[in-house]
Amino acid sequence: MPTAYPLPTNVSPATVANTASLLRIVAFGLISAAAIASRLFAVINFESIIHEFDPWFNYRATRVLAAKGFYEFWNWFDPTAWYPLGRVVGGTIYPGLMATSGVIYNFLHYFNLPVDIRNICVLLAPGFSALTAWATYMFTAELKDPSAGLLAAAFIGIVPGYISRSVAGSYDNEAIAIFLLMFTFYCWIKALKLGSAFFGTLAAVFYFYMVAAWGGYAFITNMIPVHALVLLLMGRFSGRLYVAYSSWFRFVGFQPVRTSEHMGALGVFGLLQIVAFASLVRSHVSSKQFQNLLAISVVTMGVLGAGAFVVMTYKGWIAPWTGRFYSLWDTGYAKKYIPIIASVSEHQPTAWPSFFMDLQMLIFLFPAGVVMCFRDLRDEHVFVIIYAVVASYFAGVMVRLMLTLTPVVCVSAAVAFSTLLDTYIDPTEPEATTTEAPTAAPTTTTTTATATPDSKKIKKAVAAAQAGNSASSIASSTFNDIVSATTRKGKSSKSKGIWGADARLAVLLNAIGMLAFFVFHCTWVTSNAYSSPSVVLASTNSDGSQHIIDDYREAYYWLRQNTPQDAVVMSWWDYGYQIAGMADRPTLVDNNTWNNTHIATVGKAMSSPEEIAYPILRKHDVDYVLIIFGGLLGYSGDDINKFLWMVRIAQGVWPDEIQEPNYFTPTGEYRVDDRASDAMKNSLMYKMSYYRFAELYGNQNAVDRVRNQAIPKVGPTLDYLDEAFTSENWIVRIYQVRKEDPLGRDLKSANAFEQGKKKKRSKPVSKRRVIVN
Amino acid sequence: MKLFAFLSFLALPLAFAASSDGKEKLTSLAASGNGVIKLNDEIFDLLTAPSRDWSASIQFTALDKRRRCAPCKEFEPSWNAVAKAWTTVPAAQRDHHFFATLDFDDAPGVFQKLNLASAPVVWVYGAARGPYQTGKTQPLKYDFSNGFEAGPLALHLSNHTPVPIPYKAPIDWARWMTVISGLLGFALTIRFIAPVLQSRWTWAIITICTSLTMTGGYMFTRIRGAPYTGADGSWIAGGYQNQFGQEVQVVALIYGTLAFSVVMLTMIVPYQSSPARQRLQIYLWSGVLMLVFSVLVTLFRVKNRGYPFRLLL
Numbered sequence A: 001m002p003t004a005y006p007l008p009t010n011v012s013p014a015t016v017a018n019t020a021s022l023l024r025i026v027a028f029g030l031i032s033a034a035a036i037a038s039r040l041f042a043v044i045n046f047e048s049i050i051h052e053f054d055p056w057f058n059y060r061a062t063r064v065l066a067a068k069g070f071y072e073f074w075n076w077f078d079p080t081a082w083y084p085l086g087r088v089v090g091g092t093i094y095p096g097l098m099a100t101s102g103v104i105y106n107f108l109h110y111f112n113l114p115v116d117i118r119n120i121c122v123l124l125a126p127g128f129s130a131l132t133a134w135a136t137y138m139f140t141a142e143l144k145d146p147s148a149g150l151l152a153a154a155f156i157g158i159v160p161g162y163i164s165r166s167v168a169g170s171y172d173n174e175a176i177a178i179f180l181l182m183f184t185f186y187c188w189i190k191a192l193k194l195g196s197a198f199f200g201t202l203a204a205v206f207y208f209y210m211v212a213a214w215g216g217y218a219f220i221t222n223m224i225p226v227h228a229l230v231l232l233l234m235g236r237f238s239g240r241l242y243v244a245y246s247s248w249f250r251f252v253g254f255q256p257v258r259t260s261e262h263m264g265a266l267g268v269f270g271l272l273q274i275v276a277f278a279s280l281v282r283s284h285v286s287s288k289q290f291q292n293l294l295a296i297s298v299v300t301m302g303v304l305g306a307g308a309f310v311v312m313t314y315k316g317w318i319a320p321w322t323g324r325f326y327s328l329w330d331t332g333y334a335k336k337y338i339p340i341i342a343s344v345s346e347h348q349p350t351a352w353p354s355f356f357m358d359l360q361m362l363i364f365l366f367p368a369g370v371v372m373c374f375r376d377l378r379d380e381h382v383f384v385i386i387y388a389v390v391a392s393y394f395a396g397v398m399v400r401l402m403l404t405l406t407p408v409v410c411v412s413a414a415v416a417f418s419t420l421l422d423t424y425i426d427p428t429e430p431e432a433t434t435t436e437a438p439t440a441a442p443t444t445t446t447t448t449a450t451a452t453p454d455s456k457k458i459k460k461a462v463a464a465a466q467a468g469n470s471a472s473s474i475a476s477s478t479f480n481d482i483v484s485a486t487t488r489k490g491k492s493s494k495s496k497g498i499w500g501a502d503a504r505l506a507v508l509l510n511a512i513g514m515l516a517f518f519v520f521h522c523t524w525v526t527s528n529a530y531s532s533p534s535v536v537l538a539s540t541n542s543d544g545s546q547h548i549i550d551d552y553r554e555a556y557y558w559l560r561q562n563t564p565q566d567a568v569v570m571s572w573w574d575y576g577y578q579i580a581g582m583a584d585r586p587t588l589v590d591n592n593t594w595n596n597t598h599i600a601t602v603g604k605a606m607s608s609p610e611e612i613a614y615p616i617l618r619k620h621d622v623d624y625v626l627i628i629f630g631g632l633l634g635y636s637g638d639d640i641n642k643f644l645w646m647v648r649i650a651q652g653v654w655p656d657e658i659q660e661p662n663y664f665t666p667t668g669e670y671r672v673d674d675r676a677s678d679a680m681k682n683s684l685m686y687k688m689s690y691y692r693f694a695e696l697y698g699n700q701n702a703v704d705r706v707r708n709q710a711i712p713k714v715g716p717t718l719d720y721l722d723e724a725f726t727s728e729n730w731i732v733r734i735y736q737v738r739k740e741d742p743l744g745r746d747l748k749s750a751n752a753f754e755q756g757k758k759k760k761r762s763k764p765v766s767k768r769r770v771i772v773n
Numbered sequence B: 001m002k003l004f005a006f007l008s009f010l011a012l013p014l015a016f017a018a019s020s021d022g023k024e025k026l027t028s029l030a031a032s033g034n035g036v037i038k039l040n041d042e043i044f045d046l047l048t049a050p051s052r053d054w055s056a057s058i059q060f061t062a063l064d065k066r067r068r069c070a071p072c073k074e075f076e077p078s079w080n081a082v083a084k085a086w087t088t089v090p091a092a093q094r095d096h097h098f099f100a101t102l103d104f105d106d107a108p109g110v111f112q113k114l115n116l117a118s119a120p121v122v123w124v125y126g127a128a129r130g131p132y133q134t135g136k137t138q139p140l141k142y143d144f145s146n147g148f149e150a151g152p153l154a155l156h157l158s159n160h161t162p163v164p165i166p167y168k169a170p171i172d173w174a175r176w177m178t179v180i181s182g183l184l185g186f187a188l189t190i191r192f193i194a195p196v197l198q199s200r201w202t203w204a205i206i207t208i209c210t211s212l213t214m215t216g217g218y219m220f221t222r223i224r225g226a227p228y229t230g231a232d233g234s235w236i237a238g239g240y241q242n243q244f245g246q247e248v249q250v251v252a253l254i255y256g257t258l259a260f261s262v263v264m265l266t267m268i269v270p271y272q273s274s275p276a277r278q279r280l281q282i283y284l285w286s287g288v289l290m291l292v293f294s295v296l297v298t299l300f301r302v303k304n305r306g307y308p309f310r311l312l313l
Helices: A013-038 A041-045 A054-068 A070-074 A096-110 A117-143 A146-158 A174-194 A197-213 A217-233 A239-252 A260-282 A287-315 A323-329 A333-337 A339-343 A352-359 A362-376 A379-397 A399-425 A455-466 A471-487 A501-528 A551-562 A573-583 A596-607 A610-619 A639-653 A678-682 A684-690 A747-757 A763-772 B002-032 B041-047 B070-087 B108-113 B150-157 B173-198 B200-215 B218-224 B245-271 B275-303
Strands: A537-540 A546-549 A568-570 A622-628 A702-704 A709-711 A721-726 A732-737 B036-038 B055-061 B097-103 B121-125 B140-142
Touching: A013 A117, A013 A146, A013 A501, A041 A501, A054 A070, A054 A096, A054 A117, A054 A573, A070 A096, A096 A117, A096 A174, A096 A197, A117 A146, A117 A174, A117 A379, A117 A399, A146 A399, A146 A501, A174 A197, A174 A217, A174 A239, A174 A379, A174 A399, A197 A217, A197 A239, A217 A239, A217 A260, A217 A379, A239 A260, A260 A287, A352 A362, A352 A399, A352 B245, A352 B275, A362 A379, A362 A399, A362 B200, A362 B245, A379 A399, A379 B200, A379 B218, A399 A501, A399 B245, A501 B275, A551 A573, A551 A622, A551 A721, A551 A732, A573 A622, A596 A610, A596 A639, A596 A684, A610 A622, A610 A684, A610 A732, A610 A747, A622 A684, A639 A684, A678 A684, A684 A732, B002 B036, B002 B041, B002 B097, B036 B041, B036 B070, B041 B055, B041 B097, B041 B108, B055 B070, B070 B097, B070 B150, B140 B150, B200 B218, B200 B245, B218 B245, B245 B275
Parallel strands: A568 A622, B036 B097, B055 B097
Antiparallel strands: A537 A546, A622 A732, A702 A709, A721 A732, B055 B121, B121 B140
8 A cells, every 4th residue: 555654664553552542541631621721711810700690599509509408408498589479499490500519519528628619619610511522522433433532522622602601600500511411412322323221221311410400401302302203214213223212211201291392202202112013013914014004004193193292282281382492493482472581682593703703613614524424324423413403593593502503513523624634644545547647646557456346437537537637627527526426335445545745734734724723713712702700890901901890799799788688679680690699688580580570570660760660669678779880881781771671571561551662762763862762761770870970970971881872961860769889880880769758748749848958968978878777 | 610510511512522423434434444544634633632532543654655664565454454353343342443544645744743753653542531431641652573463463452442353364375375285296296306305415405505504694684684785785784793684695605615625625535536636626625715714704803803813814
């Protein structure tokens, strides 16, 4: 065999195998290190802190679990959330995440390693990302070979699409869910390949874990049945499929299967039994009879099954699709009927720059990898293909589901990339069948037996080659090549390979360049876009140094230090978990969003004039109202920008009282300057946001830096609320709700009376009185 | 005090007379207009008279070609369908609610008076007296957050009508026919297209095309109703979280080209039987890969201005 570059000849195969496995272990160690390290930007740039919103609740729940044990945790009723309703926490959450950290915590403490529960929570996601890399390695190794597996592990270790949900401090269900997802899929593939009940059961066990950890488990519930169904339709029924699926489903079936999400799994299970029975029958009756029998029974079963499904859904025996799930298919559904779901930013559809930002070059290697799956098309490749189609649709519909697309993109891109590397590193050169144009590399003209079976095709190719090297003939011969490549069955007998070292070098350098670019890209995206805790913000000073904006914690700690333990704080639901976690005060609504009416009540209070809002506040015992205002700093994620959702959600419940168009100018613009509509100017949210804002600018024009609009000089006045606290950069503003006037006047007239009498009374005095109170 | 009471007592029958007179006129107008009253200044004042004992839903629109109001034209059929559905209600309830359309060109004065600057707009005037009195003097606005379809409109307006509007969405015969004929055609030709369906490459093409359009952001344009190009003819939308329809095509094409060159390099070129042509193709496809990737990065820099990297371009 001619080779493109010299190979050492005195190495024994055992040495090669040992070195390869050592290298694999070293590479995998490095990949894990890189995966963990790149998630620590947040800890290094800021500090070891829990991020964003939901993680604060998970953290709080984990603290309860660690302090009081699992049984207390399971029965935990939280009276401070959803005041005055309270919330049964134990039964309404996915406890997998908290249980995992609880186990780690107890494990470490058993060995007398006194690690703080917060640090476990902060570092859980990076730790699990290493496990995810391992699961992806195993999965991809089943698809192609361990070298592709290593590439896939490296890709998923640093790809921003996964880092976005798993940086240190992002203590959310997704942190462990992606590992569980990939490992369940690996077990399923393995079970299918071996026909192994053991791996099938293992898949079921990890599926259980997934059910306990993340709402996205429905993805697995439906992926595996769909895979089984497609294999059936392709005529690939086998004993292995039967064993694998049945052992998986036997355990899944224990669950309450009376929801629509699980019906597909049940249906496929039934179908498999029928087909298994049919193949048994086939071995006993004649082929003609069998065909008739099969056709009739399949049609009957299909009609009966569909009918039963409709009847049971109609009768209410099967729970219908949940709203979140339904909104994936009918994309207009959420906006019409469940504005809360539509209002969450991570439920928005994905524009193409997000795909590129999160996956970079993998996004175009991904289709190439899928093509290669089609070339081999073993059972596991079918799985990847289905996964690719389904996940790319889901990721397009919702930004957050980019997370489910990322693993398959990494796997598929790794298959493509490692095939590319394999092809161009492989030192063997093909045996040339023509003598034309001798190249720099040594070629041989001996036609051995291995090259002859496809001689017709070769002759054709030779003829095409000899027709000339003009561009048109290249195009047509390229087309011929594609046709011959696609019609080729299995591994070609035609000799395959690359001539010469320069061509190899060109492709490999190109590939290495792309990999390096990918690493730079991932590092940049991770450090710039995904490592902000969003509780602590950072800006850059004019000299390039970092300036930390810590308004949230400043305000939450103010609440914690200066208000009574049972003071009820009202805010928009985004901040509920944070207030509970950091300020430890009861909240009206939080990120759990289970009670639409309660959220709409808050929305109504925020969007109504003071006189209407005040009774609502008093009825709910609200002592403080907390809002986020970014106008001073130009922080765009503030409440005025979320305000329309409050209006919309309130309108959903009180269509007569709150109407969205009233908050726009007659020309349909959303404005906060002097052209703002009356409803807007009188709303509690507007007043609280811009109260005394203009004073800050003295004689200059007050400008809202988010909306880029000038705020009127004479700002809004507040009669029913007192400003209690405003953070350093005005991001958080807290107002205290006044008690009813002791003389029984309404607060507006009481206020007017007081101001008429004591003109000199300055604001700070009243502020101090509030604090003493 | 007594005098006032007496006066108003006197005035009451007069007011009733006026409103019942007007009501007859409105009823006949509605009947002749297929359920919709066509308004001008005068009839508008009558319809929204402060002494009305009926409620009214009014569509403010601008259907004239010169006004170039595409949404108006889109909404018009829905409005008429809902109004038509209302005519099937028994007269006892029907005559307490009227549907009306006011075109800008018939009564620009009303638009000015009401401070309306856009169309279409739907306002509901509640009854000022009588059995269905609402006690609200201000008209209620319908917001088009659910689009221009008739279904949500009827549902919303039913809150303000004496009885719910018996609107039923018409059966979309054309759609059903298409589906049925498509299925029939499929069943008839299955013998001939079966080889195509059984070919893995047919499915490969379907799969690849699906994932390319999805990763090109097609669902974003579908859900947000993004236009194909910008109003000023630009094909690339500014901003990281925004895009036009044409970007889907361009981006999917770029991804497709890049994937294709990788596939060529790995699956086709190695089977090449002539060294010279193979080398040429390797350089060709490597060049395409680099160049198109550079174009892609450049495109991404347009969308995300803070992106620090660039390739050849």
